[in-house]
Amino acid sequence: MVRPRKTDVPDTTRVIDLTAGAIERLTCRTDSKAQAFLRDAKAPGLRVRVTNTGHKAFVFEAKLNRQTIRRTIGDVRAWTIEQARTEARRLAVLIDAGINPNEQERQQQAAAAAEQAAAAAQAVTVGAIWPLYLENGKPKRKEAWKPRYRADLEAMAAPGGEPKKRGQGVTRPGPLHPLLALPLAGVTEDALQVWFEREAQAGRHQATRALMMFRGFLRWCASRPEYRALTDRDAGKAPAIVENLAPSTTRRTDCLEAAQVAAWWQCVDELGNRTASAYLRALLLTGARREEVAALTWANVDFQWRKLTIADKASDSRTIPLSPYLAQLLATLPRQGPFVFASTGKAGRITDARASHATALQRAGIGHLTFHGLRRSFSLLGEAAGAPAGAIAQIMGHRPSAVAEGYRPRSIDALRPYSAQIEAHILALAGVQLDAQAEPGKLRIVAHGNSQ
Structure with missing residues (x-):
């Protein structure tokens, strides 16, 4: 080879x-x-x-x-x-x-x-997931957050440092903000206990409310496959934390007494801010929640068929009768954009009438009365007017007791007499005489002789 x-x-x-x-x-x-x-x-x-x-x-x-x-x-x-x-x-x-x-x-x-x-995954922080929770989370049996609760969630986790809307200085961080830096896997009973004790020094009730909100966040994380293994769903329920929670808030009972209605009405009527004045009276005359009335748009006010369609906490919306006085009151408001209770602020509508209400309460000599107290007043005054509990509840957006009335929802026409009956009773207590033949806005006050 x-x-x-x-x-x-x-x-x-x-x-x-x-x-x-x-x-x-x-x-x-x-x-x-x-x-x-x-x-x-x-x-x-x-x-x-x-x-x-x-x-x-x-x-x-x-x-x-x-x-x-x-x-x-x-x-x-x-x-x-x-x-x-x-x-x-x-x-x-x-x-x-x-x-x-x-x-x-x-x-x-x-x-x-x-x-x-x-x-x-171990390094994923609460702060990285929190925006996803705000975007995709929702309360039980609801399709999405209500705007007010969503705003509260954002405020609870806000970093602070913004100029205060009232007074001097800047805002402090929200109670949940310190938790945003923690890894989700690091949210343990001990970590939450340390956080809660620190926040409780600034305000135990606020810290308790923040904890309740954070529990919802943990429940949501535990329901997501990508975060389930990292989440201790029961971290916020540790005995050491639960024992130090603020006691349940005493059920509020503030409301207008019948004898206080006239003074309240007159002082609200005399407010320099006419939008706030009309807004406060609308709260009392409808029994609606403050955000429901504040978000009312002209498109949802039907003057022809006397109906109001308002956003509802329990459902997307509800339609209630537009009572005679309220129809004339709303007609006096200028149309400055889509909202009935318009404002030049960023939202384009009234967002906070507490200062105006506090002024009216002080002038009337009435102690603490919340906006929800006005809602409660509608219910109590409605009962005094003789309206059925089911009709009052339906107007207010409550779920009436089926046991009490064998409840079936009433039509708008069936609700209309009760709405007018309640309004007439409130006007009588306020000393207001409604001229049904007057043009919109021509409301005559009997008690103190002024005309609008």
Whole structure:
């Protein structure tokens, strides 16, 4: 047999002791194949692969369970022959042990990726998830947050530092803001106890309310597959925290007594802010919630058929009768945009009439009376007027007792007499005489002789 010359291209059909020269001369000599292999005699399974583009790399090839296992070791320019032989022998040991090195590497990569993902998940903070909760969370059996509760959630987690709307200085961070920096996995009983004790020093009732809101956040996180493993849903229910919660707020009973209606009405009527004056009277005459009345738009006031459609806390909206006095009162308001109780502020509507109400209460000599107290007053005055409890509840947007009345929702026409009956009783207490024939806004006051 003629011995090949050192300058000859290596014969890929033979097994040889790999040398740098042989690797350098190796080519893929046929166009019919994309690659060719040169086998090494010293390390079984080691080959040099050359492609028809001239790229060369060390590879390992062996059989495992009748399946060809091929694995690239590395570029011939990066690996020496001895390094490649060492790696080939290591891979051969794995094959002898019944281990597929490719599968082993995939498993190792998957485990590393899982470990990295777990570490990343452990680092996810409450602050990173909180905006998602605001966007996608919702209360039980509701489709979305009510605007007021959503605003409260945002305020509870606000960073503070904004100029105060009233008084001097800047706002302080919301009670929940310190929790935003915690990893979700770090929200434990101990962490919440430390947070609650610190916030309770500034105000226990506010800290308690913040905790109740944060419990809702934890429930939402526990319901999401991506956060479930990181969430201790019951962290906020630790005995050490629950024992220090503020006691349940005493049920408020503030309301206008019948004897106070006239003084309240007159002082509200005399307010310099006519929009606030009309807004406060509308609260008393409808029994609606303050945000429901504040968000009332002209599009939802039907003067022809005497109806109001207002946003409802329990459902999307409810329609109630537009009583005679209220219809004339609303007609006196200028139309300055879509909202009935318009304002030049950012919201475009009245948002806070507490200052005006406080002024009227002070002038009338009436103690503390909340906006919800006006709602409560409507209910009590409605009962005094003789209206059925179910009709009062339906106008107010409450769920009436089915036991009490065998309750069935009344139509607007069926509610209208009771709405007018309640309004007439309130006007009588206020000393206001309604001229039903007057043009809109022509309301005559009997008690103190002024006309509007």
